[in-house]
Amino acid sequence: MIKVTVWNEFRHEKRMTEVKEIYPEGIHRALQTGLSAYGFDVGTATLDEPEHGLTDDVLASTDVLIWWGHMAHDEVDDSIVAKVQERVLQGMGLIVLHSGHYSKIFRKLMGTSCALKWREADEKERLWIVKPSHPIAAGLPEHFELEQEEMYGEHFDIPDPEELILVSWFEGGEVFRSGVTYSRGNGRIFYFRPGHETYPTYYRPHVLRVIANAVRWAAEERGAAPTYGNARPLEAIGVKR
Structure with a gap:
């Protein structure tokens, strides 16, 4: 069974009534419930727990880590x-x-500012699947809509993605690379745009399906990890010159 840990600041839900009404137990709990229905073993971790809930044991047993942060990026310990x-x-x-996108961990792995444009407004977002053959797109229609979301617009200062899976269009006319993949070392990374805290986005079936598909994709078994360092002489491994 795939072990997932959902990490969340869990600050907006405590301080903002409108957010608490949507996510009374926190965004992490909503995601935990939604993703558990896909058969994953889902745990949670939050900013104010010791070590932000990400102890050595938790990280060692986690196949896929999901990260949501917003107002307290700088409080995450380096x-x-x-x-x-x-x-x-x-x-x-x-x-x-x-x-x-502006978390310390994403910026560190991307090596760029990860800056973008945004606009907080009740706008429709239409997400288009532009790589339908990818496992993250499995079981999804060619597009789906969120009636209310925050706008993110280009330019999005990220490295060119290895794969572009979803593109968003907003009522204001902007478009955005809203589903992109990367690999770093032996790990796989997926960035997914929707999820402003004042909208019930993480209850939406298509959104949960994208995340669940991404969990399976990110947890797939890799090849053997590379070996680094000083190579042994050929004679020591039985190779004759």
């Missing part, structure tokens, strides 16, 4: 970021959601 980065390089999958 030592925890370094541990998460190392686990990704070792093969742990990472799914970064919405405003997690």
Whole structure:
């Protein structure tokens, strides 16, 4: 069974009534419930727990880490970021959601500012599947809509993605690369745009399907991890010159 850990700041839900009404137990709990229905073993971790809930044992047992952050990126301890980065390089999958684009871990792995344009308004978002053959697109229609979302617009300062899976269009006319993949070391990374805290986005079936598909994709078994360092002489491994 795939072991998933959903990490969430869990700050908006405590401080903003409108967010608490939508996610009374936190965004992490909504995602935990929605993804458990797909057969995953889903745990949670939050910013204010010791080590932000990401202890060595938790990270070691996590196949895929899902990250949602917004108002407290700077409060994430750099030592925890370094541990998460190392686990990704070792093969742990990472799914970064919405405003997690500006998290320390995503920026560290991307090596860019990860800046973008945004507009908080009740706008329709139409998400187009532009690579329908990809496993993350499995079981989805060619497009789906969210009646209310925050707008994200280009330019999105990320490296050219290895694969572009989804593109968003907004009522204001903007478009956005809203579903992109990367590999770092032996780990797979997926960034998925929707999920502003004042909208019930993480209850939407198509949104959960994208995330669940991404979990399976990110957790797929990789090839053997490479060996680095000083190579043994040919004679020592039985090779004759």
